[in-house]
Amino acid sequence: xxxxxxxxxxxxxxxxxxxxxxxxxxxxxxxxxxxxxxxxxxxxxxxxxxxxxxxxxxxxxxxxxxxxxxxxxxxxxxxxxxxxxxxxxxxxxxxxxxxxxxxxxxxxxxxxxxxxxxxxxxxxxxxxxxxxxxxxxxxxxxxxxxxxxxxxxxxxxxxxxxxxxxxxxxxxxxxxxxxxxxxxxxxxxxxxxxxxxxxxxxxxxxxxxxxxxxxxxxxxxxxxxxxxxxxxxxxxxxxxxxxxxxxxxxxxxxxxxxxxxxxxxxxxxxxxxxxxxxxxxxxxxxxxxxxxxxxxxxxxxxxxxxxxxxxxxxxxxxxxxxxxxxxxxxxxxxxxxxxxxxxxxxxxxxxxxxxxxxxxxxxxxxxxxxxxxxxxxxxxxxxxxxxxxxxxxxxxxxxxxxxxxxxxxxxxx
Numbered sequence: 001x002x003x004x005x006x007x008x009x010x011x012x013x014x015x016x017x018x019x020x021x022x023x024x025x026x027x028x029x030x031x032x033x034x035x036x037x038x039x040x041x042x043x044x045x046x047x048x049x050x051x052x053x054x055x056x057x058x059x060x061x062x063x064x065x066x067x068x069x070x071x072x073x074x075x076x077x078x079x080x081x082x083x084x085x086x087x088x089x090x091x092x093x094x095x096x097x098x099x100x101x102x103x104x105x106x107x108x109x110x111x112x113x114x115x116x117x118x119x120x121x122x123x124x125x126x127x128x129x130x131x132x133x134x135x136x137x138x139x140x141x142x143x144x145x146x147x148x149x150x151x152x153x154x155x156x157x158x159x160x161x162x163x164x165x166x167x168x169x170x171x172x173x174x175x176x177x178x179x180x181x182x183x184x185x186x187x188x189x190x191x192x193x194x195x196x197x198x199x200x201x202x203x204x205x206x207x208x209x210x211x212x213x214x215x216x217x218x219x220x221x222x223x224x225x226x227x228x229x230x231x232x233x234x235x236x237x238x239x240x241x242x243x244x245x246x247x248x249x250x251x252x253x254x255x256x257x258x259x260x261x262x263x264x265x266x267x268x269x270x271x272x273x274x275x276x277x278x279x280x281x282x283x284x285x286x287x288x289x290x291x292x293x294x295x296x297x298x299x300x301x302x303x304x305x306x307x308x309x310x311x312x313x314x315x316x317x318x319x320x321x322x323x324x325x326x327x328x329x330x331x332x333x334x335x336x337x338x339x340x341x342x343x344x345x346x347x348x349x350x351x352x353x354x355x356x357x358x359x360x361x362x363x364x365x366x367x368x369x370x371x372x373x374x375x376x377x378x379x380x381x382x383x384x385x386x387x388x389x390x391x392x393x394x395x396x397x398x399x400x401x402x403x404x405x406x407x408x409x410x411x412x413x
Contacts, residue, residue: 005149010123011323012144013135014112020131026376027090028110028129029083031269032384034075036060040104041073052085052097059084070105070157081268105157115329116161117177124327127320128380133372137319142189145326162329173213174332176221180209183225184331188322190232195314195321196411197241199346201232203404206331206342247409249291252298254401254410256285256354272377279358301361302413306353309366316371317352321345324383334386340393343402347392350410352378 036044044056059076078084085093094102111129115122125132136143164174173180183205187198205228212221231237267273280286283297310317325345328334335341355374360366382388396402 004152006121006152006154007147007149008114008121008123009145009147011125011136011326012146013132013139014123014125015146015148017125017132017135022089022091024090024130025373026130026269026271026380027082027086029086029090029092029107031081031380033077034083034104034106035063035071036073036075036104036106038069038072040102043102044073047098047102049097052093055084055093105155108155109157113159113327114156115159117329118163118165122326122329124323126327126379126383127323127375128384130372130376133376133379136323137316137372137375138368139319140315142315143319143322143326160329160333162332164332171216171218173209173218173221173338175218177332179222179225180331180338181325183229185322185325186229187232188325189318191315191318192235193232193237193241195317195349196413197237199321199349199411200241200244200404200408201228201237203342203346203407204228206338207404209338244408244412246412248299248413249295250406250409251350251413252283252295252354254350254396254406257395267381269377269381271373272381275355275359275374275377278362279355282358282361282363285358297361298357301357305360305365306357307413309356309360313368313371316368316375317349320352320375321349324348339402343393343396343407344389346407346410347396348382351382353411353413 041060041062044060047053047056060073061076062073063071075083075085083092087093087096092103092107094107100108111125111132113124113126115124125136127133127136162174162177163169164177169175184202187202187205188195190198193201205225208224208228209221212218212224267276282301283294285294324330328341330345331338331341333341335344352375355378356366356371359370359374363370393402396406400406
């Protein structure tokens with residue numbers, strides 16, 4: 001054991017997370033591709049274990065179109081989406097037979113993600129894991145972040161590295177990443193406003209940042225954030241937010257179109273498809289039903305079932321958005337612009353809300369178990385597919401739905 005330490009910023013829930021194995025209701029070894037790093041791939045090809053060797057020979061392939069050592073090979077999944085190394089008890093044969101050190105980075109580190117920003121490590125986790133979803137979202141006190149020390153010999157994989165202090169970002173908003181991030185996370189957790197109001201204010205601020213950048217006044221950015229924060233704290237936004245119109249027809253149509261796109265792309269997660277089916281049944285979105293009746297049911301479910309639940313449990317959705325914001329290094333990360341990251345945050349909220357409205361109608365109410373099932377399975381289907389994420393941003397832009405006005409309609413009930 002080395003005496004050297006690594007400092008990592010992470011949400012508190014990471015400390016208590018442990019894989020619950022066979023007790024997990026949705027295996028992480030079913031439903032998606034598993035890439036193999038070069039070292040692991042080469043180790044697999046040398047193993048002579050009589051039980052494992054035939055699987056390695058038939059189900060582990062080289063990715064010849066990839067030059068990256070991180071995605072050097074892949075495990076070919078069974079026709080039902082299961083990993084071929086799963087045993088009858090849904091445990092990993094590699095882990096059980098030859099040890100954890102033979103697991104690929106993907107398998108050994110999931111659902112954890114380690115990123116580096118300006119030389120500082122940040123660890124978070126994806127909500128596609130049921131246990132992480134429970135630990136991360138069911139805390140009524142909100143998500144808290146802490147710095148920990150860990151030994152540098154603990155296995156890690158760096159998923160991305162962002163250096164905003166370099167010359168590349170000299171005259172870009174990235175230079176003020178920490179100011180923007182702290183402001184945004186503080187706003188997302190400000191319970192003096194409901195969550196849709198917080199998202200609308202965030203959009204207003206991001207539009208101001210874009211304007212400052214275009215006008216080459218980036219030095220004014222910290223003062224603008226301070227002014228906006230004072231307005232938020234004084235309640236100055238309340239009247240303006242009250243005037244923002246609601247349009248459930250546009251809201252439902254947009255959210256439904258985004259959901260349909262995912263279904264058309266093909267989904268094999270039965271857990272998510274069950275949630276989707278209950279959503280559609282709950283808002284009577286079935287063949288032959290009129291749009292008028294669907295909208296009526298949509299509004300009725302929100303008022304009668306979802307709104308009372310969210311009055312008590314809106315912190316679940318708050319924690320979800322805070323986790324995604326932190327995890328994806330918003331408002332930059334893999335997004336082409338700050339506004340793209342904002343669009344996706346609103347889309348994420350509205351799509352989950354659409355499902356909750358439908359499912360609450362189907363079940364005549366909503367509870368934490370149903371909410372966790374939805375968010376976890378939805379995350380597994382959506383958040384691991386960057387192509388889909390970029391696709392829905394493009395879909396909104398191509399149809400002119402990417403304005404602040406449309407984002408406000410998308411999130412406000």
